[in-house]
Amino acid sequence: xxxxxxxxxxxxxxxxxxxxxxxxxxxxxxxxxxxxxxxxxxxxxxxxxxxxxxxxxxxxxxxxxxxxxxxxxxxxxxxxxxxxxxxxxxxxxxxxxxxxxxxxxxxxxxxxxxxxxxxxxxxxxxxxxxxxxxxxxxxxxxxxxxxxxxxxxxxxxxxxxxxxxxxxxxxxxxxxxxxxxxxxxxxxxxxxxxxxxxxxxxxxxxxxxxxxxxxxxxxxxxxxxxxxxxxxxxxxxxxxxxxxxxxxxxxxxxxxxxxxxxxxxxxxxxxxxxxxxxxxxxxxxxxxxxxxxxxxxxxxxxxxxxxxxxxxxxxxxxxxxxxxxxxxxxxxxxxxxxxxxxxxxxxxxxxxxxxxxxxxxxxxxxxxxxxxxxxxxxxxxxxxxxxxxxxxxxxxxxxxxxxxxx
Numbered sequence: 468x469x470x471x472x473x474x475x476x477x478x479x480x481x482x483x484x485x486x487x488x489x490x491x492x493x494x495x496x497x498x499x500x501x502x503x504x505x506x507x508x509x510x511x512x513x514x515x516x517x518x519x520x521x522x523x524x525x526x527x528x529x530x531x532x533x534x535x536x537x538x539x540x541x542x543x544x545x546x547x548x549x550x551x552x553x554x555x556x557x558x559x560x561x562x563x564x565x566x567x568x569x570x571x572x573x574x575x576x577x578x579x580x581x582x583x584x585x586x587x588x589x590x591x592x593x594x595x596x597x598x599x600x601x602x603x604x605x606x607x608x609x610x611x612x613x614x615x616x617x618x619x620x621x622x623x624x625x626x627x628x629x630x631x632x633x634x635x636x637x638x639x640x641x642x643x644x645x646x647x648x649x650x651x652x653x654x655x656x657x658x659x660x661x662x663x664x665x666x667x668x669x670x671x672x673x674x675x676x677x678x679x680x681x682x683x684x685x686x687x688x689x690x691x692x693x694x695x696x697x698x699x700x701x702x703x704x705x706x707x708x709x710x711x712x713x714x715x716x717x718x719x720x721x722x723x724x725x726x727x728x729x730x731x732x733x734x735x736x737x738x739x740x741x742x743x744x745x746x747x748x749x750x751x752x753x754x755x756x757x758x759x760x761x762x763x764x765x766x767x768x769x770x771x772x773x774x775x776x777x778x779x780x781x782x783x784x785x786x787x788x789x790x791x792x793x794x795x796x797x798x799x800x801x802x803x804x805x806x807x808x809x810x811x812x813x814x815x816x817x818x819x820x821x822x823x824x825x826x827x828x829x830x831x832x833x834x835x836x837x838x839x840x841x842x843x844x845x846x847x848x849x850x851x852x853x854x855x856x857x858x859x860x861x862x863x864x865x866x867x868x869x870x871x872x873x
Contacts, residue, residue, distance in 0.1 A: 570582035570583070746775065763803055766803070783807070783864075785842060786816065789835045790839065793835050797825075800859065803819070816864040817862070
């Protein structure tokens, strides 16, 4: 199991590992023996406070800003509470660094600097104004040289802590900047992929339009001329040539059927399938054609709020057309339902049949389904296919409208 799935609020494993290391060192410092006697209860409370501080890091607030401010204030409060328990300052730099690290995950640049400044000021107050070990009675005054040395050590410690705090801030900020750069790069790659799919779709539509013109100008005219010639031959056929008449009528029917298929192919290949119609009217037309061809009356529900972008209407029309064609050719269904619903954020399409179904894992060569996937992906939508043998098929497509308004 990945660490991110266990602790979803942490963006980096390195940061969490660093917190654990600092907490471990702090706990070791809390339980080490000291020259001054400390009450056992006080020490246990101190250790418990540090453990609570560590457990807080497993769930960082992600909501409103005042929740984050309260969280950070509670962290600083735990630091002061641990300090007040026995006035030991050795733990504070490590826990203060953890507070600064967590602030980088909670706030922006100004918030991070503010929290780091508060941690540094608190450290200075504890370092120079904190509790001191009790002086034995009747002890001689401390020599000035020792006092100066202690002050120098405190100043060096303060400078070292400040530099360490600055280094930690720079390190975490660099990690966050790298993460943001990767996210932006991933978003740019996804956008480029969508644009490439759209360009590919436009090029494909132009080529389909060219092929449709060629079929209409060549094969369509030839089949029309063939049908006319066969009809003329039937008119001048001698009455006793029954067998020839049968063959000619058969040829005429085949020619008419081929011409009908050519016209249907041309209509399918056209780059503007709606031809000025509304999406509702175009869907009603292909549903009526499906009903005429198959004898199945689809249960059709359309809830649209026009106008919709042209690329969406054309894609939805093609998806519905291809789905009904697949049902007609392959499913053997007796019931079909089609539901198209539009909301403020997205448009949802669902097509269900009670046909023979299939195993989606084994059906990897279906150009119709592949085309539906590609059209949906080109618009940044989601495609879902559910089917089992003898249990029909369900196709769902969801396309987000705000994303497509770019």
